[in-house]
Amino acid sequence: MRVLTLSTLFPDETRPNFGVFVEQQTLGLAAHAGVELRVVAPRGLPPWPLTRHPHYRALATLPPREMWRGLDVLRPRFTALPATAGRFHAAALARALVPVLDRLRADFAFDVIDASFFFPDGLAAVALGARYGVPVSIKARGADIHHWGRARATAAQVRRAGQGADGLLAVSAAMRDDMAALGMPRDRIRVHHTGVDLDRFAPADRAALKRELGVPGPLVVSVGALIPRKGHDVVIEAVADLPGVTLAIAGEGAERAALERLIVERGVGDRVRLLGSVPHADLPRWLAAADATALASTSEGLANAWIESLACGTPIVIPDAGGAREVVTDADAGRIVARTPTAFASAIGALIADPPPRAATRRHAERFTWAANTAALHAHLSRLIADHRRS
Structure with missing residues (x-):
């Protein structure tokens, strides 16, 4: 099986x-037996001279092709026009990829396109699948459905991608319901859970880790970009009402200044730490040190941070968003609560006590292993290829 993985959501040396x-x-x-794979990880960049802006400069200098952790990764550019609400992203991506994939197919005749994010990847993948006569799978993860799938400028495109794909994946059953509600064919949607490295994310000596991290008492951790949707303000307000509890937030984003102001206003500068972007390899010690992980997102698919916290033996406090009820199935996993500071403070306090x-x-x-994730994905793509060849 020759797989072309297409994803604008893929790490690089700048991110x-x-x-x-x-x-x-x-x-x-x-790594699965019988699989050959290439990755296309496009970079959306504005027209020159905007690429000289500090926000884009490093991304613009990435090599167009590199070996990344053993994967052959192409990083072509496509034009992401500012102030258009994403309306033209998918079309621009498809145009940019045609010459790239025409050249690639000369020595890698891929059997299937596996799009690992819905927008703009999904719609471009459907167009490219038609061009090359191969089936297309698109995976929905969260914001690609909850934001792009509902935004006025892009909702119709997301729906069209879902209707045109040969197969669809959703990170949770709740996400599958949300996709079907947008008009995507439910019978093509398969739930495909994320995985977690159970060796790296594991319980450890909580007291020793707290000493190492300089935390004197109970610790709450929150993991996620500093954006409004993640609700870090709710957790800060909750911890402000829990004397002696430290909150560490791992993530970076545009809301940092607003959160810093809130920390000052609530007088919790000695107890709330904005850690910035924490390398993924360093997250296990924070999660294993914590008494609880709290994330007050307005929407999620099925957050990896939830599963990674549980793997470290640390219960979670989350709202009833996305696949929350597929993860928190009893009190040992944590609490599902209203998205208010009072409710979060009560649940966190109960878990600490x-x-x-x-x-x-x-x-x-x-049950969330990468081995299970791989086996399910391989079976899904194999079925799409077999069905396509029969038809």
Whole structure:
């Protein structure tokens, strides 16, 4: 099986934490017996001279092709026009990829296109699948459905991609429902859970880790970009009402200044740490040190941070968003609560006062393995290829 993995959500040297779960899924599939795989990880950049802006400068200098952790990765550019709400991204991506894939097919006649994000990747993949006569799979992860699938400028494009793909993947059953509600064919949607490295993300000596990290008492960790959707303000407000509790937030983004102001306003500068972008390899010690992980997202598919926390034996506090009820199936996994500071403070306080057994918490993560993820993806793509050849 020759697989072309297409993903704008893929790490590079300027953004090593960007799409690490796509990277891990791709590495697993590439290692499967009988699979040859190439990665196309396009870079959306504005027209020159905007590429000279500090926000884009490093991304613009990435090599067009490189070996990334053993994967052959192409990084072509496509034009992402500013101030257009993404309306033209998918068409621009498809145009940019035609000459790239024409050349690639000369020595790698891929059997299937595996698009690992829905927008703009999915719509471009459908057009390219038609050009090259191969089936297309698109995976929905979260914001690609909840934002792009509902935004006025792009909703119709997302729906059209879902209707045109040969197969669809959703990170949770809740995501499958959301996709069907947008008008995508439910019978083509397969739930495909994320995975977690159970060797790296594992319980450790919590007290020793807290000493190492300089945390004097109970610790709450939150992992996610500093953007409004992640709800870090809700967790900060909750921890402000829990004397002696430290909150560490791993992530970076445009809301940093607003969160810093809130920390000052609530007088918790000594107890709330904005860690910035923490390398994925360093997350296990923070999660294993924590008494609870809290993330107050307005929407999610099925957050990797949830599963990684559980694998470390650390319960989670989250709203009823996305696949929350597929993960928190009993009190050992944590709490599903209203998205308010009061509800979060109550749940966090309860978990600190009466923590579940760490082994019982970890068991909730043990069904989310990368081996299972790889096996399910291989079976899904194999079926699409076989069905396409028969038809």
